[in-house]
Amino acid sequence: MEEYKIEMKINGERLVATTQADESLLKFLRRNGFFEVKCGCEKGECGTCTVILQGKAVKSCITLALQANNKEVWTIRGMEKFELGRKLQESFVQYGAIQCGFCTPGMILVAKAYLDKNPIPDRKEIKREIAGNLCRCTGYKKIIDAIYAVAEENKKMN
């Protein structure tokens, strides 16, 4: 099997590693110890493996590792480096948006990418935006609460 050397910046740190042509970014990341990227279905149908690639949320199970070559990837472990990331983490904790926690990394990342683009969404918009990330525990209410609280704070600061 042919190996390809790739390089990416993950959470601000350079990683050089090898991959194979058909390896997903999800598998690549987990194989390199980024276990915080969760695997729920490997078909793009659950959103647990969401990462931020070049500023956009993507499902890493339906992205080739090679497609992230020379790019910037952020996982939940890198969110502490952003004010918005920290606020979202804090808010998820505070509002009880976390139960089993398996969807949490994906949820926070999709919320981060979205609020970067649209800092003051309403609840309906938040609900629409997280529709690619399944959660089996919370019924979504408290996740929406948590993201909305950050949006409200953004509103106050504007």
Added chain:
Amino acid sequence: MKQIKYISPRTKEEALEVLQQEKDRACIVAGCSNVLPNLKDKKIAPQILVDITTLESLKGIFKKEGKILLGPLTTINELISSKIILEEYPVLTQAAREFADPIVRNTATVGGNLVTASPAADLAVPLLSLDAIVKIESLGDKREVNLINFFTAPGETILNSHELVVGIEFKQSDINKNGCFMKIGQRKAMAISIATLAVNLDWKENTINQIRIAAGSVAPTPLRLTGVEEFLKNKKLNQELIEEAVIKVSKEVNPISDIRASEGYRRYISGILFKRAIERLAN
């Protein structure tokens, strides 16, 4: 052991050369939302993945001489945020908003949705009702195919293995401006359609000048309901006509029963979706 290679051509020409050389050993990848699951399920077994995501010439939405050209690598979210698409081709914006989910829309592409050729391809339906043309190139050759002739069977198109879709084009016109897309799925997001339907309508003083109706998930391929279109042409739009047309829509679609819905419901719901679309356009 499987041997699979990867190449990311730097130019369109290089991509075409690779395709010419590798033919059906090659699999083009872009948004990957279908390719990776298919690889995992061993539904496909290419020997080389040709990643075209870096080909800038295949990206973007261009307006020129009364036409719009979509680069096949245009993502669904790019379509949604395009002002010109919203104003001139709202049927496409509407469909794009119901496509998969917000994350997949970041990477899934228009071209990918077409070449995958799922009977349930959500973007194929509005593009059919916009009467889109598919621009195809191969090494040293080009051709154009009306989208209506593009799909041949579930998962199959007229595209040869050495060919690449390089653009999707449709006209700026009154009829294209007045469109409506309808979808029914098992849920509101991440839903494979039970049925979709798009209508584009040009009418004056209650008379239909021209109408295009396209439907998805109700036949082996996304299709135009040309029989109903023909029936409606030059007719006065009124309640009886709509009711008659609803029955004709139900008859013209050719669905199967599967886990998502029965043939009967799909025929029935296609008629309803048509009625809803035409009512919205006529009001």
Added chain:
Amino acid sequence: MSQLKIIGKPISRDDAWAKAKGELKYADDFSLPGMLYGKVLHSKYPAAKIISINTEKAKQFSGVRAVLTAGDVPHNETVTRFGQSSEVGKGFEGLYRVLADKKVRFMGEAIALLAADTEEIAEEAINLIEVEYEPLPGVFDPVEAMQPGAYLVGEVDSNIIAQFGCAQGDIERGFKEADIIIEDTYKVPFVDHAYLETESGIAWIDENSVINIRVGSQVIEHFRDVADVLGLPHNRVRYRGTMMGGGFGGKEDITVETYLALLTWKTKKPVRLVYSREESILCHSKRHPFIMHYKVGAKKDGKLVALEAELISDAGAYPYLSPWVNLYATVNAAGPYCIPHIKVNTYCVLTNNTFTSANRGFGAPQPNMAYESIMDELAHQLSINPLEIRRINCLTTGKALSTTGQTFKTYVALPEVAEKAWEALGNPTRIKDKYKKVGQGLAIGLMSYGRMTFLHDSSRCYVRLESDGSILIRSGIPDLGGGQVSILCQIVAEELGVPMSKINIYYSDTALTPLAGTTTATRQTYMSGNAALKAAREIKKRLIYKAAQMMNVHTDNLDIGEEKIIVKYKPSQYLPLIEAIKACNADGIELFCEAQFNGPFTMTPDLSNIRGMIFPDFTFGAQAVEIAVDIETGEVEVLKLVTCYDVGKAINPLSVEGQMEGGSIYGLGYALMEEVIIKDGVTLTPSFSEYIIPTSADVPEAKAILVESGGGLGPYGAKGIGEPACSIIAPAILNAIYNAVGVRIKSLPATPEKIIRTLKGQFN
């Protein structure tokens, strides 16, 4: 007792930060040097004879380290046990067969195990195992399977694996007294738990020759079952349970642990095994489909007089927890109503479908769907409003459960919760869309919390106060995501007057943490909460004893709070906790305690006529919904959803609301979209694009109303809420559909197509 400082407050869970930061390691977020990758070969047929299995090619494949079939398993056939400490009789213990031998019973059954150097090799090599099958006819419908002469799924002479009955009064007389009788059949499908973390784990052998299994399990007591399979002493198998990415009953049976143990035992190397989503759907347990025939009689004024029910459930190919689930269904069959004449019979039947077992609600959601539909129909036919008919008939304090005669001594909140839920809906929303009709629906119910009392359930917890005033807890409690672990921290923090941040807890380890029993049956807050409370109070007693001496104040006048031992009548007078700790340590007073809490114990009941106490207590609740039905497409949009339960005492209101909101959406999926379609034993919905669960776009923002009567058996009067919260939403939605468009959907899920078919008859 002084005012509660941590209990009852909406606090952040102990585990929340680790999850928010992505630091928490789930079962397979872990690797070990030299680790192998395990893979399971599953049956391609639902019913077949295994003529031969040839593993040679797979064994020869480069990188393959082991291939195991039934013959390689020391004790391939044992019985299913679930951590119970009492002898419950054979009826409840089904065959647990690790690998199929001679005959396969369902598609997806494990036939062989393989371990290889890499995942890719394992995936390729597993296909090199050649199995020669001779397909057998099989039986896929439980009613058919019950008939004499039916194809036999197992090796015994009947497919019926359990039968239960309940009766009171005289059923014939009851129906004679009735002014109105409603008789109908209701059906519910297979559903999947759809936890986002699939079944997975890692196993290795440590320096003491102990097989360690790192896995997310709701029942870590399965270490004994795994040891039995391997023929090892129980103390040579150790579960190191991790936080689960959801359980919902699906991680209550053994999942991949036995396979992991066998592969590591055989290869002497660490092994990882992770189910794909497809394997999770195809090969692991489902919620039982039921066919429920009901006949209910009432007087003109709405008063119920008789209820007869026959429940038939599809156990799938192996018993697992089926008898238990069916016992729950039997007890729940008449719902929360006082009915003088009752007759319930339940049959649990093997088929060649995927096996069924525990799923959140454990046999309650199924009959609840049927009897609450009937109550609604009765209300309609008698022109009584839905709230009123329930008020007339529901159990109240001091009354007895109609099926078993168990009397409720504490507050029965049914009238209160029903009213609160119904009223919270408010007036029907007006919608301008001419194709949409709005309807409202109500359902009430009861569900037990705590395990069946004849299981003699207990839980243990160890608490230790450190010399710096920090606290260490050890409890075997598994946390499936509901916050079970955090609840114990909260209780200990409250009792010993320290902040949550000063507590560290070790959980779910069968070797090092005291066994706390299963995270099932909505029992952990009740059982382990009480064990933690008992341990913490014992330490508190010792601290106060010492402090009383030091402060020269009577022990009755001292309390602990904010890291101080305070004089109750004069809070400015206190002893810092740390001083008391120092003094205790100097005196050799033990500042640690392992406590055991026992639930009530009863004898195994007569299963043909179950009477008396079966469960320690029940949680009462009501759910109300408002929906809009599109009369042309059949689509249902849930506009409002209210869940009101008497939770006794909300230890952490955020967590309780989380259970109620999440539970109701779990139930919404059951009502409207979820079904594992199994046709002739073949699963047609093996992925998340076919097995549909609700997304955020499909659900309303659920409202949770907490009633806190303080009447529960848990710490501070808490009751359990995890399972009850999902158990009556489906009938509430069905009743709302009826209210909106006048059609009664009698089988789940209520898909748009089903609604339109019922509304319009045939298409076209």
